[in-house]
Amino acid sequence: MNKEATIRQILVITDGYSNIGPDPVDAARRAQKRGIVVNVIGVVDKGETGGQGYDEAHSIADAGGGMCRIVQPVDLSATAQMMTHQTMQLTLQQVVNQELLSVMGKTAEDLPPAERTRIAQVVEKLEEEVALQLVVAIDMSASMKDKVDIVREAVRDLALSLQVRTGALSVAVIAFPGSGDAPTRLVQPFASQVDVRALESALQPRGGTPTGPAIDHAVALILEYYQAPVEDEDGPRRDFA
Amino acid sequence: MTPGASPRLAQGTWISGKWTRHRWRVRQCLGEGANGTVYSVVRDDGLIGAMKVCEGSAQVAFEWSLLERVKGAAGSPFPVPQTIDDSDDPRASYFYVMERVGGSPLNGVWSQLSLRDQKKVFYDIVRSLESVHRTGHAFCDVKPQNILVDTSRGLQVRFVDVGGVTPFGRAVRQFTPTSDPAYWGFAERRASCTYDVAAIALTILLLENAVPKNLAAWPMQKRKEWMKRLVDNVAEGSWRATYHKALSGAYPDAGSFAEDILRLSDGTRVKGAKRDWTAKLMWASLASACFSTAWAWALFFHVV
Structure with missing residues (x-):
């Protein structure tokens, strides 16, 4: 996977306020500095309304240069996919804007709207073709108990959506908290698809909500990936025996 | 944001x-x-x-x-x-x-339509999909809220929310789970004629059947089985094969799906005509009975 042509994102799926470890907003800001976008989906049960936890969700996304949506569990899957696509588009739009600025001294907003549509079409095409590296960080605190099945299906579904893109997909999953005293747990390292069995055995809700450490872990995963020499990466064929 | x-x-x-x-x-x-x-x-x-x-x-x-x-x-x-x-x-x-498009969302009008009008609207939606397909794009976000039916203009069908429209072969960006063939395990989430055909079949089926409450927590295979059973139990038996064919992606394009809908709807129309004929017979008998009674009374009172 070519470093220049890869979009890097973290998707945090949570249902509450972080209560362990460093501030998740700072962690998101650190991610953003590394060129990684942080998106947040807050999952609410019927009847619940956004409280402190959802203000935090918005702040994390703002600091991480991403989007935030508060949704009912049933909408999780479609929202995850929509957000991933839209933030990819946004990232590409920023790249194109920088190019425009350096080449023409103009941003897209300075161009007549009809000409912007041509840029939009280029961005649309790039979005399909660019490689995507995604870490899904799943809140598995005790309060997520009733939502585990929905979250598992949504993550599997998200990967299925992203796999049909022309661009390569590399997806890793972490859960927080981890087992024992560990704040996080690696469910699966980067792969071209989601390992459903690993997901099923790993998603066991317990304990608090270390959102900050989870974002830091996700950032570390992405950075490690680039430091390690990558050789057998993504041929068109893969064996999953 | x-x-x-x-x-x-x-x-x-x-x-x-x-x-x-x-x-x-x-x-x-x-x-x-x-x-x-x-x-x-x-x-x-x-x-x-x-x-x-x-x-x-x-x-x-x-x-x-x-x-x-x-x-x-x-x-x-x-x-x-x-x-x-x-x-x-x-x-x-x-x-x-x-353009300001008139009409009401399909989910609002569907139950008020006669069986025959439902089939007409279904047919028109599929023909409209076909015309979108001619431009090399799929609608993708086929949900009842995105399909408007204008009851004041002979049930004219229009689409709104262009945001999901995707060139054939690319990944679908915007969809609604219950109308999404991939969510139900029938297709890949890639823009194509067959994706839209399966999506509209799902949409129509779910206008008349509620989905299970905890559907989102079900694995895909279980969803697929549930939907297949639903089609097996569709009230109008002659439609079951068509629905199965639409869901499994066996229609190469929207046009051939539309032709089957028309063929099956003609069946509905013939049945309708039969009912009209019996109704006429009933009114005729009733009228002749009234006439005979009146004639008998008239004779009795020596009016004539």
């Missing part, structure tokens, strides 16, 4: 276009979606339209380019694009204006 971050435009507000120098007066808010807000507007020269306001200029440009591309030669089921522009009003910095 948060939806609804820019405040709504009040009724009567004038929006001035920076590039075209046109002005639009806001009549009412028609709806708010994930990507922006749509208002009913009138241009200064009297042209009625629908104004879509988005947070960013990129989303506006993107949707506009989709509207332009699905316009087609022979009229599109989607709104015809009118103008794309910017304004200095922070509540509508970036927007485009399109």
